[in-house]
Amino acid sequence: MSILYFFLYLLLVTIVGLLYMGVARKVTAHVQNRYGPPIYQPILDVLKLFGKKDAASHGVMHTLGPVIAYTGIGATLLFLPLGNHTPLLHFNGDLFVVLYLLVVGPLGMALGAGESANSNATIGIARALSMMLGYEIIFFMATLPVFYANHTASIYKVILAQGTFPKWAAIMYPISFIAGLFAVQGLLGEKPFELVIAPHEIASGPMVEYGGKFLGFLQIWHAVGIIVETGLFVDIFFGPQNILWFFVGTFFVFLASVLVNAVMPRFRIEQAVRFYWGIPLLFAILGILQVYLWR
């Protein structure tokens, strides 16, 4: 029964994630004064990709890469509470378990893309990993005060500890919240931090040698990834929501990110990393000072 439940859960999140991607395309199109494709276009794309007869593979690791990527994100989803909805695996979605599981996906894709022996793919991976030195640490530092203040490392307990509207962590720890917003932009890989994909430069980076069902896998990986990444942020900063409001929250975080994406150019890699070590780092440290002063 619970296995069936999990399938539905995964399917729901995948579809919602794909719809978010559709919205992103639509919104970007409108910003650029175009019509854009229908919102459900990414779902059609994924169905088409999975329906393709043949997919080129460069070896075992290249094949397993997208599979591992989806494994990683799916496993993370199990430990992530969606709002006040208890996570499926109830040891309370520990922050570090989630953070480390979140890396499995990119690692799988990195290994797969590496075996294709296309330099574009490897450059994309090298950029992705370097970018982590920027946003990942900021994200971590931004969320840390919330966990410290509530004396837990469990995401679920942090959600419950926050209370309703004026007691959201976003309002109690506004400095950390701003730092977190900066980090989410990089976490989602939207412009100006779109260096990993950078279609005009390195031909969509890690994805360059993937087609057919592999690309389909990477699409649904990205879709679930959007929900998990924005969801982590919403969980930590917006208190206990029911599952509907949770999705509303993730949607607005994603939408904000997409709107920034639509009007921004792209950083160079060292600029991007340095950007994070500037103002966002300052905010993150101030946020930590704030929680020290408050306690």
Added chain:
Amino acid sequence: MTMFYILLVFILTGLLTLFLGPIKVLRNIVALLGYLAGSALFIYNIKPGLIYSLNIRVYNIHFESGFSTVFFGIIILAVFLIFLLASFHEENDGAYYLFAFLTLTGAIGVLFAKDLISFFFLFETMSLFSFLMVLKGKNKNSPKSAFKYLVWSVFGGYAFLFGTFLKVYTTHSVMIGDISFIGGHIKLLILLLILTPFMVKAALMPFHLWAPDAYSDSKDAFTVFFSGGLSKIGIFGYFIALFKIFTEIASKYPWFLTVIAWLGGITATLAGIYAFMQDDAKKLLAYSSISQLGYVAVGFGIYTHYSVVAAFFHALGHAVYESLLFLVVAGVYYRVKTTDLRKMGGLIKKMPLSFIGLLFGIIATSGIPPTIGFPSKWLLYEAVIMKGDLLLTSLVFFASITAFLYSYKLVHSIFLGKLHKEHRDVKEAPLGYATGIILLLIPLFVLGVAPGIAVKHIDYIIRFYLKPELGYNLTTMTTPLGHVNFPVVGIVMVSMFVLSLIIYFIFGSTYKADQTDNYTATEAISDDFELHYAGEFYGFMRKAFGRPLKWSFEKLLNAFLKLFAFIGEIARGFYMGDARVYLFYLVLFFSLLAYLMGGKL
């Protein structure tokens, strides 16, 4: 008595290989048998609580075994087995095994020593013979690196000896025992002096300068033992110094522990950054090893039950995955005769087992579940947060991100990407390496899923000194902050993987594409055009870090060297070598004396 016999067995094995083994096979067999005899004695007879004294005229050697002896002894002996397996394929001679076995004797002996003099003697035995082992190394840089290692070891050794004298002077006891009752601040000096050689051995910054060179320029098989085994003596020393010698450090000098924790965090971060800038596999791993040992120092610096358990577990994990990584690189070197990351690539199809070894090695190094790297990192984070040092937590987290960077660089540059033309006929690493890889993969997973096996033992080591707070059983750990069930994380990943595989197999088919089939923006690539992204892998990060990356402690020391040379040059100016000048100094001195005495001379 058994403790003494164990050391004797190792010494005799070393001598036997020197005299009995002109034939390589015979030498290898003697070494293996001697090792097996010694370790069987250790495993069956060494229980916590054995005491042994040996009187040599006026001097007594005191031996004792505790839980820590057993813990570190098993780690060191296990890593030595891996070293032996790899050694079969190395170019070795009698002296090679003699030095190796005497190093082992020193390392195991240190674990037994109860008095500081024996400790010093055995510790120096270990340092000396490991120095000779580095000296026998693999390239022309080895003597220089070995010398550097020797200088640092001697520096640590002198500090230790001075600390021992001070301790004997103040407490009138040569035993490893408490000094916290001594009045004044001299006890801190004693602690610092005694801690120095261990900080050198465990390559804590700023005492790490010898490590990258010595690790990378010693023989590949020995590096496995050097990094995986000998560095544990440094950790053992932390334990001795902070728990047995200065038991009340946490209440008397909490700031000293904070300094150690921060040094550990800085080591982990900076070594991680240097690691992903290296273009040589062994240098990269050397820095990675230093970085991982930094976490251990953080654990000791935090000084709670949680953090120290994490530190010990991390030391154990370090022994497993750093040995594994160095072993794989040794196997690769055996086949392709290079450790330069720019000259390899695409070996996955030729050396699949080595690839699997390296893959899980880097997964464990990065701390991804369900491997041995995860429990210790998880526990360490929780411990640092509980201590309330959020900036240190962030620093440690930054360090663990650098692990992803150097890990991927390593695996990509060796195994992924384009296969070089001259490596088309490369075969899998030979039996010794392969056996070692498989042997190391077992604890890598078993302890990652059931860390309780080791945590129980670690708890016995430290529960006498720290209030036992960590809740654990075979497969779970509980702190006030959180709770993890490790097998569940593993099972979730495996079942999710199976699900993804099912999705994969349901849809469509795949065909095998060649590397010439790649997208290259319409540029035709032929078979001998090597498009492999390897050198300057993270070159752009140089720009991101900018000038600070060029700062180094080594350069500072060199600047000091120049300063001293300059002062020395001025001082030398007084000694002209001319008798008349000296006569003039003499006259000057006496007239000055006469003036000061007021003519009463």
